[in-house]
Amino acid sequence: MNEGIKKKIIENIDKLLAKKAEYVDVRLVTEDNSESIVLYDGNLEGNDTTFENGIGIRTLFDGAWGFAATSNLSKLDECFDLSFLNAKSAAKLVNVPLKMGKKKGHTGSYKSPVKKDPFRVNLKDKIDFLKEIDKNLQEEWIFKRYISANMQKKNQIFFNSEGTIIDRQLTDIFATMMVMGIDNDGEMQRRSHELFSYGNGTRGWEMLTKPDLFSSHSGRIKSELASLIKAESLKYGKKSVILLPGQGWLQVHETIGHPLELDRILGYELSYAGGSFVTLDSFGKLKYGNEKLNVSAYGGFANSPGSFGFDDEGSPERDYLLIDKGILVNALTSRAMIREANEKAGRKVFSESGGAARSTAFYRAPIDRMTNVNILPGKDGTLENIISNTEDGIIVDNPTSWSIGSNREHFHFGCEIAWEVKKGKKTKILRNPTYQGHTVEFYNSLAAVGDKSTWRVGQVDNCGKGEPNQAMELGHGVPVIKFDNVITGERK
Amino acid sequence: MISKKIKNIFHAVRKEALKNKVQATLSYHREKSHLMRIGNNSVSLNTSEDLIRMDIKVNIGRKQGTHTQMGDITSETYAKKALHLAIEKTKNSLDLDFDPIPDVIEEDFVQKEQYDKKLETLDPAFKQTAYKKIIDTFGSGYNFSGSWSSGSTENFFITTQNENEAYHLLTDQNFSIVLKHPKKMWELTSTQTGWRKSDFKTNGTIKLFKALIPVYEKKGGFKVKPGKYTIVLGPTATAEIMEMALWTGFWGRTWEEKRGWTTNKKPGDKVLGSNITIIDDPENENTFKFKFDMSGKKRKEFHICKSGILKNLMYDSQTAALFKKKPTGHNIGSMSMTMKSGTGNSSFLKEIKDLGTVLYIPALHYINIPNPSEGIFTGSSRFNAVLIKKGLIVSPIFSTRITDTFQSVFGNVKTISEESVSVNLSNTYGRRSPVAVSVPSYMVTEGIKITDCADSF
Numbered sequence A: 001m002n003e004g005i006k007k008k009i010i011e012n013i014d015k016l017l018a019k020k021a022e023y024v025d026v027r028l029v030t031e032d033n034s035e036s037i038v039l040y041d042g043n044l045e046g047n048d049t050t051f052e053n054g055i056g057i058r059t060l061f062d063g064a065w066g067f068a069a070t071s072n073l074s075k076l077d078e079c080f081d082l083s084f085l086n087a088k089s090a091a092k093l094v095n096v097p098l099k100m101g102k103k104k105g106h107t108g109s110y111k112s113p114v115k116k117d118p119f120r121v122n123l124k125d126k127i128d129f130l131k132e133i134d135k136n137l138q139e140e141w142i143f144k145r146y147i148s149a150n151m152q153k154k155n156q157i158f159f160n161s162e163g164t165i166i167d168r169q170l171t172d173i174f175a176t177m178m179v180m181g182i183d184n185d186g187e188m189q190r191r192s193h194e195l196f197s198y199g200n201g202t203r204g205w206e207m208l209t210k211p212d213l214f215s216s217h218s219g220r221i222k223s224e225l226a227s228l229i230k231a232e233s234l235k236y237g238k239k240s241v242i243l244l245p246g247q248g249w250l251q252v253h254e255t256i257g258h259p260l261e262l263d264r265i266l267g268y269e270l271s272y273a274g275g276s277f278v279t280l281d282s283f284g285k286l287k288y289g290n291e292k293l294n295v296s297a298y299g300g301f302a303n304s305p306g307s308f309g310f311d312d313e314g315s316p317e318r319d320y321l322l323i324d325k326g327i328l329v330n331a332l333t334s335r336a337m338i339r340e341a342n343e344k345a346g347r348k349v350f351s352e353s354g355g356a357a358r359s360t361a362f363y364r365a366p367i368d369r370m371t372n373v374n375i376l377p378g379k380d381g382t383l384e385n386i387i388s389n390t391e392d393g394i395i396v397d398n399p400t401s402w403s404i405g406s407n408r409e410h411f412h413f414g415c416e417i418a419w420e421v422k423k424g425k426k427t428k429i430l431r432n433p434t435y436q437g438h439t440v441e442f443y444n445s446l447a448a449v450g451d452k453s454t455w456r457v458g459q460v461d462n463c464g465k466g467e468p469n470q471a472m473e474l475g476h477g478v479p480v481i482k483f484d485n486v487i488t489g490e491r492k
Numbered sequence B: 001m002i003s004k005k006i007k008n009i010f011h012a013v014r015k016e017a018l019k020n021k022v023q024a025t026l027s028y029h030r031e032k033s034h035l036m037r038i039g040n041n042s043v044s045l046n047t048s049e050d051l052i053r054m055d056i057k058v059n060i061g062r063k064q065g066t067h068t069q070m071g072d073i074t075s076e077t078y079a080k081k082a083l084h085l086a087i088e089k090t091k092n093s094l095d096l097d098f099d100p101i102p103d104v105i106e107e108d109f110v111q112k113e114q115y116d117k118k119l120e121t122l123d124p125a126f127k128q129t130a131y132k133k134i135i136d137t138f139g140s141g142y143n144f145s146g147s148w149s150s151g152s153t154e155n156f157f158i159t160t161q162n163e164n165e166a167y168h169l170l171t172d173q174n175f176s177i178v179l180k181h182p183k184k185m186w187e188l189t190s191t192q193t194g195w196r197k198s199d200f201k202t203n204g205t206i207k208l209f210k211a212l213i214p215v216y217e218k219k220g221g222f223k224v225k226p227g228k229y230t231i232v233l234g235p236t237a238t239a240e241i242m243e244m245a246l247w248t249g250f251w252g253r254t255w256e257e258k259r260g261w262t263t264n265k266k267p268g269d270k271v272l273g274s275n276i277t278i279i280d281d282p283e284n285e286n287t288f289k290f291k292f293d294m295s296g297k298k299r300k301e302f303h304i305c306k307s308g309i310l311k312n313l314m315y316d317s318q319t320a321a322l323f324k325k326k327p328t329g330h331n332i333g334s335m336s337m338t339m340k341s342g343t344g345n346s347s348f349l350k351e352i353k354d355l356g357t358v359l360y361i362p363a364l365h366y367i368n369i370p371n372p373s374e375g376i377f378t379g380s381s382r383f384n385a386v387l388i389k390k391g392l393i394v395s396p397i398f399s400t401r402i403t404d405t406f407q408s409v410f411g412n413v414k415t416i417s418e419e420s421v422s423v424n425l426s427n428t429y430g431r432r433s434p435v436a437v438s439v440p441s442y443m444v445t446e447g448i449k450i451t452d453c454a455d456s457f
C-alpha cells in the first residue's frame, strides 16, 4: 500500500473524530476488476472488462450514517468532509440512533485461495477453453447455445476509527452453460449448468477448468434437453417435491437467507427489498421447519464467493447456526443492527456481529448480507434412497423464475426440468414445472434431507438488495431436499 | 458539465484509434448521485457519489471488445492506455459470424432540456425536512422508511466513423416512503418522480396517506380466495407488467429467437386487446427523453402495438446485424415507453361503482416470468391494495398472488383511465441511468387469475 495514502486516511479519520464523529470507516479499493466473456451460438457477443478504483468513507455522527465516495483520490480530503457533512445533516432526523458499540482495533488479512489468477490467463486461452465446451454443446437439433464466464478480482484495505486495518484480496469466478431447444408446441425449453464446488479447493481459473465442476456436464444437459423438448407439461396438483441443489440453493436463498437478514427484520429495507415475517420475538421460539432442518451461516468454506475472511466492518466471518433442529436461533448480522435489535427486544438476542456487513463496491455502504447460507447434510441417504421412498412426486432442478412475497412469507418458483417420481421410481421428464408454498408451512413439511453425497455449494453472483442497489456474490451449500404436500403446476 | 479539457482528451483518444486503424466508440458517463434512506423514522443513510466512467468499444473487422474504466479521466495518457487495453483484447478475440453494424452518430446531438441545476445540487436538508414533515403529520406511532434518490447523469460520446458528437445531460429524482403499522403490519406507500426539484410535493404524499389510513385502521385484512377477479391495476403494476410484456414480446432478439409469447405472430397480427396502444415516444414529458440512442441513431416516435396489433419489433444494432434487420434506435439508453390513455373517469372509484366486487392492486412485488413462451407472469400485491364493492373501499387485502398471462391482462381491459402518469422504473445497480414510462393512472381488467393469498399483509 502507498504509505502516503495510508497516512492521509488515518489523519482524516482523526480529523473527523476531533469533530465528534462517533465512528468512521474507510474502504480503499485499489483494484476492482471484472471480466465477462459470453459465447452465444459460438459468437463472442460479450468480451467486456471493467476496472474500477476509488475510496468510500462512512461516518457515524449523532446516531446517523453519512457516506461519500469518489473515484478521484486527489479529492480524498473533500470526500472525508462530505461524508461527515452527510452524517451531520442526517443526524437532524433521528428517532432510533444507530450505534456501533466499542470494539478493540485489530489487524488482519485474507486472500481467496487461488492458483491461477484469472486476470493473468491470456484472453485467447480463456476463449479457447469456452469455445471447446461450446463445440461439445453443438448439435443439429439444438436451437441456441450460451456459455459465459465472469471473473472478479478486488483488492481493498479497510480502516476504521478503532485502529482496525484489514487487507483483503478477493477473487471469484462464475460460469454458466446452457442449451435451448424448441418443444412440441413450438415453445423454447432450456437446460443449464452452473459452476459449483464442494466447499473446498481453490477458486482461480483452475476451478473453472476442473471437468467435474463444469465442462463434463455438457453431455448431461444436452441429453436432458433432448427429452425435455418431447415431454408433456407438469399438471396442477399436490405432491412431494425433491429439490436438487441446482434449485435448492435458490429456495434457501429466497426463503431462509433473505428473511434472516437482520436489517430486513428491523425494517430498514421496506421501501425496496421488503420486510420479513420473522420478528425479534421469533428467535429461540419459531419452529421455522421440522427437526430435519439445520441451517448454518458461512460454514467455513475455503472456496465460495460467500467466504471473504472479514466483512466490510472488519468483523471476522463467523461459522454459526441460523436454524437448529428446526428452531430459529440466529440471523445474518452486523454491528449496529445487533445493538439495535437487543435494545428493542430488551434481551440479548444476538451476542456478536455475524460478520455479514458487506458492500459491493467502494461507492456503496455496507448492509446486512448473506455469506454462505447452508442446509447441513442430513440422514436420509443418497438421491436414490430419497427417490425410492417417494410415492408421488417430482424432482426439479435449476430455476427459471422466482417470485417471493414481500415479507418472504410465500413463494412461487419455476424450474427448467422435472422428473416424475411414482412409487419409488423416476419415470418420465416433465416440462414447465412450477411449485409454490408458504415458507414456514413448507419447511415444516421437510420430508428428507440428503447426505453429504448429495451436497454441493452453489455460487451466486447477483443477489440484489439495498438502496443504492448492490448486486452481491455469495454461496449456498445444500443437499438434496424433499418436501411433502406441495402445490405444483398452474391452476387452469 | 463536461469540461473542454475532457472533451479534448476524448478527441485525442479518437485520433489515436484512427491512427491504429480501429473502429471505436468512446463514451463518457458522469453521475452525481445523492440518496437518502429512511428507516425506523430516522435517516439511516445519507450518501453522495461522484463517479466518472470511460467506456471504450472497439471493432476490428468482425472482432469486438469493450472496456470500462473508472478513475482518472483527466489524463490523456491514462485514457489512451484504456484504449490500448480495449484494442488488445479485441485483437485477441474471435471473429463473429456476422458483420457488426458500427456506431454512427447521425448528427450532432445536444440535449439538456430535462436538466434542473436545483435538483442536481439539492441540499440533503430538503429531503430530510420533507420526510420529517410527513412523519410528524402522522406521528411516529407508525414506522416510516423510504428512499429518495436524486442527481444528474451526463453522457457524451464520439465515434471514429465521423466527427459528430452526442451529448445528453439530465436530472432525475425517485422518491418513496413506506408507512407501516408496527403491530398490524400493513404497509402503505407513496412514490414521486420527475426531473425537476419542483416535481416533488410533500402534500401529495400526505393527501394519499390521509385517504387510505382510515380504511386500513378500521378494517382487518381480507384473504382473497383463488379464482378469477376483476382487477384495477394501478400505474406501477401496469408499468411493470408492460415492461415485462415488452421484453418478452416486442424485442427483436426475443422474437427472432422464438423465446417470447409473440413467437407465432408477426407484425400486422393481433396480439393484445383492441384498446391497447404502446408507443416508444421520446417526446413524452412523463418519461426521460433521449432523442438518440447509444449507437448514435436518432430516435423518433416508434409504434410497437397499435390497437392491439403488433406494429414493430425493437432491434438494437447487434440483433439487427445478426438477423439482417435494420436497427430501430433501441441500443441501451432510456426508452420512453408510453401506454396510451383511454376514456375512463380519472377517479377509478367512480368508474367502477357498478362493477360489484373488484380488487385494486396498484403495485406488484417481485414480478417474474415462469413461462415467457406462454406469456405467464407472477407477482404479489403489497402496498395500498384494497377490496372494493360498488365503488366503495371495503378493506385492505392480504398479500395476494396474481399468476396470469400478458395476453389476458392486456387482452381483457374494460376501461383505461383518461389520465396518464409517470412511473420511474430506474434502478441503481450499475451506473445511474434513469428510465420512466408513461401509463394510464389505472386500468380495469377482467377475469384475472388470483392463485394464492397469505394470512398476512
Ligand SMILES: [Zn+2]
Binding pocket: A253, A258, A462, A463, A464
Ligand atoms: Zn438475493
